[in-house]
Amino acid sequence: MVDLMDKAREIRVEIIKMLAKAESGHTAGPLGIADFFVCLYFGGLINFRKENPYWEERDRVVLSCGHYAPVWYATLALAGFFPIEELKTLRKLGSRLQGHPVRQESYSEKDEKQLPGVENTGGPLGQGLSVGVGMALAAKIDKKKWKVVCVCSDAEQQEGQTWEAYQCAAKYGLGNLTFVVDRNEIQISGNLGEVMPIEPLKDKLTAFGLRVFEIDGNNTREIIEVFEKGKLYPDQPKAIIIKTIAGKGVSFMEGNFHWHGKVPTKVEAEMALQELK
Amino acid sequence: MNLLNYLDKVEQKSTREGFGEAMSVLGKNNKNVVVVTADLGESMKVDDFEKLYINRFVQVGVAEQNMMGIAAGLALSGKIPFAVSYAVFNPGRNWDQLRVSVCYTNANVKIIGGHSGVVTGPDGATHQALEDIAITRVLPNMMVVVPCDFEQAKKATFMIAAHKGPVYLRLTRPRTACFTSPTAPFELGKAQVLRSGKDVTIFACGSLVYEAILAAEELKGETDVEVVNVHTIKPIDEETIIRSAQKTGKIITLEDHQINGGLGSAVAEVLGEKYPTKMIRMGMRDSFGESGEPNELLAKYGLNKEGVIKTIRKIIND
Numbered sequence: 001m002v003d004l005m006d007k008a009r010e011i012r013v014e015i016i017k018m019l020a021k022a023e024s025g026h027t028a029g030p031l032g033i034a035d036f037f038v039c040l041y042f043g044g045l046i047n048f049r050k051e052n053p054y055w056e057e058r059d060r061v062v063l064s065c066g067h068y069a070p071v072w073y074a075t076l077a078l079a080g081f082f083p084i085e086e087l088k089t090l091r092k093l094g095s096r097l098q099g100h101p102v103r104q105e106s107y108s109e110k111d112e113k114q115l116p117g118v119e120n121t122g123g124p125l126g127q128g129l130s131v132g133v134g135m136a137l138a139a140k141i142d143k144k145k146w147k148v149v150c151v152c153s154d155a156e157q158q159e160g161q162t163w164e165a166y167q168c169a170a171k172y173g174l175g176n177l178t179f180v181v182d183r184n185e186i187q188i189s190g191n192l193g194e195v196m197p198i199e200p201l202k203d204k205l206t207a208f209g210l211r212v213f214e215i216d217g218n219n220t221r222e223i224i225e226v227f228e229k230g231k232l233y234p235d236q237p238k239a240i241i242i243k244t245i246a247g248k249g250v251s252f253m254e255g256n257f258h259w260h261g262k263v264p265t266k267v268e269a270e271m272a273l274q275e276l277k
Numbered sequence: 278m279n280l281l282n283y284l285d286k287v288e289q290k291s292t293r294e295g296f297g298e299a300m301s302v303l304g305k306n307n308k309n310v311v312v313v314t315a316d317l318g319e320s321m322k323v324d325d326f327e328k329l330y331i332n333r334f335v336q337v338g339v340a341e342q343n344m345m346g347i348a349a350g351l352a353l354s355g356k357i358p359f360a361v362s363y364a365v366f367n368p369g370r371n372w373d374q375l376r377v378s379v380c381y382t383n384a385n386v387k388i389i390g391g392h393s394g395v396v397t398g399p400d401g402a403t404h405q406a407l408e409d410i411a412i413t414r415v416l417p418n419m420m421v422v423v424p425c426d427f428e429q430a431k432k433a434t435f436m437i438a439a440h441k442g443p444v445y446l447r448l449t450r451p452r453t454a455c456f457t458s459p460t461a462p463f464e465l466g467k468a469q470v471l472r473s474g475k476d477v478t479i480f481a482c483g484s485l486v487y488e489a490i491l492a493a494e495e496l497k498g499e500t501d502v503e504v505v506n507v508h509t510i511k512p513i514d515e516e517t518i519i520r521s522a523q524k525t526g527k528i529i530t531l532e533d534h535q536i537n538g539g540l541g542s543a544v545a546e547v548l549g550e551k552y553p554t555k556m557i558r559m560g561m562r563d564s565f566g567e568s569g570e571p572n573e574l575l576a577k578y579g580l581n582k583e584g585v586i587k588t589i590r591k592i593i594n595d
Contacts, residue, residue: 062350103353105383107441119353121382124373130343131378134350134358141311141332141356161374164343172335 004220007078008038012249013276014074014087020269022091025099028246028259029153030071032184032217036151036242037075039223046149050080053116059146060135062120064128065153065182066100067261072118073097081117126161128152129179133165136177136237147176155187157198163208169237170209178230178238179210182217184246186257201241210239217242250275288427289452292484293391295430296448297322300359303438304330310438311351313337314361315344321361321391321448341366345374345386352384357438364390364406368413368445379443380416387437388413391448394533395566395574396484398451402565406447411538413445414511420444421511422465423532423540425486427455429508432463440465449533451571453484468514470521474503477589478521481531482507482540485580489531492585500593513543519552527592528556533580536560557592559584 046059089095096115100123132150247253348358424430493502530541541558
């Protein structure tokens with residue numbers, strides 16, 4: 001059994017290292033949601049085959065808030081989808097680790113440019129939710145057992161497309177689809193409640209027809225449990241609001257919106273890594 | 278090969294009807310074909326598809342951005358989704374989703390834009406897509422197809438379903454001349470010389486190809502007009518365009534679209550780089566349309582047979 005807390009710590013270490021090396025990117029969101037990603041890939045919440053990343057029966061993880069790419073990349077690397085060494089190439093010319101995640105259909109047997117495990121192209125907020133709905137619909141049409149987990153941010157709830165996706169997921173009773181909303185309270189220009197309030201989020205999501213759960217997103221036990229609870233509603237799409245601390249694990253980043261879209265300097269990275277050890 | 282029906286006895290049918298008929302056949306032949314629409318199934322003639330294959334018909338309501346994203350998700354799961362709505366919304370309103378979720382992803386989505394051009398008529402400028410060719414053809418991985426009539430729309434629908442990758446298919450509302458024969462060959466990316474001539478070439482797309490043919494017929498004995506149907510705007514058939522320009526040395530482009538960014542621009546780009554040729558672009562001259570009947574609007578904006586004849590005389594006598 002993997003020690004999930006320890007694995008989450010490893011992911012955070014990789015996030016700091018890769019962002020410091022890249023010298024640009026987003027830090028707070030990825031650090032905050034690391035506990036959730038560790039549960040997905042190491043806590044048995046999804047089916048996947050690292051040696052056959054696009055195995056047809058796999059569960060799909062869609063990252064709608066594409067700027068969270070570092071946490072996805074670090075988790076996929078630690079889960080064995082590609083060499084951990086490759087994390088160093090984040091945002092560099094020729095890298096498979098683009099600034100925001102890219103999925104590209106090649107229509108040929110093998111595609112060397114595709115970063116294994118990435119399921120969607122994400123960046124412009126709101127888009128991944130619809131892509132997730134489309135995938136879940138495909139599984140429903142074919143009566144397949146695989147499911148879709150779509151990760152989005154709280155500021156993403158400000159996008160209109162997000163709500164278009166929710167109403168459609170509810171209409172089609174997509175019980176195979178779980179939206180995960182990272183409620184970390186920050187966005188690039190400030191605290192979410194000041195930039196554009198989204199509360200009462202739980203009531204809104206419920207009104208849109210979703211089965212909503214609210215948990216501590218930095219608590220792996222709660223994350224594992226909520227997925228079990230979700231299974232009780234096979235004909236309804238789920239939304240899990242995970243309350244996380246932006247920048248979690250690094251004291252001088254925690255809860256501070258300034259770390260949304262900036263990366264640590266070499267010295268700051270050293271300090272962060274000290275804390276994470 | 279007989280490409281054209283007798284010009285004086287053509288039936289009147291719309292390209293959207295051709296698309297709808299093809300979709301009903303496609304739905305039967307290919308279980309992966311899925312229709313996603315944003316409240317415009319009946320108008321876009323996929324109501325039969327809905328009745329026949331209800332479990333592969335996704336109705337998202339008035340939410341075009343979501344429609345495009347859903348289509349991308351379906352495509353990434355092995356489906357061949359047709360995202361169906363009016364062109365002003367699709368690809369107009371959902372262009373960002375088209376750019377990232379579909380084109381950058383190279384997802385196998387077919388974008389069907391109806392009610393294009395001023396021929397949309399009484400609904401007015403809000404519903405007359407005049408920029409759709411421009412905004413789709415700038416996107417990498419994208420193919421852009423503009424069928425000239427009912428028969429060609431049918432053929433194009435089958436062909437784009439078989440093509441792997443994103444395609445934009447531009448359709449129109451009114452019944453227009455169905456002048457190509459059901460047996461005429463059709464190949465994506467290959468422009469068709471419908472009428473051979475030596476004095477001037479008209480490169481046209483959509484229902485206006487017929488106006489070009491009528492103009493050419495009327496000028497018989499006065500000017501020998503070549504008419505080329507450029508049904509695929511991207512990838513553009515450079516070879517056929519250059520060959521015709523070399524032959525006639527005078528070019529007119531004709532489209533129910535802004536002259537900026539559409540067929541005229543695409544042809545000008547080819548010739549500007551490879552064979553600079555005297556040229557006039559016919560289309561909407563940086564203006565919006567307005568309410569009216571299709572024939573009234575084409576006359577007002579000089580895009581009917583008479584307008585084409587006038588332009589031919591202008592380029593010949595200049």
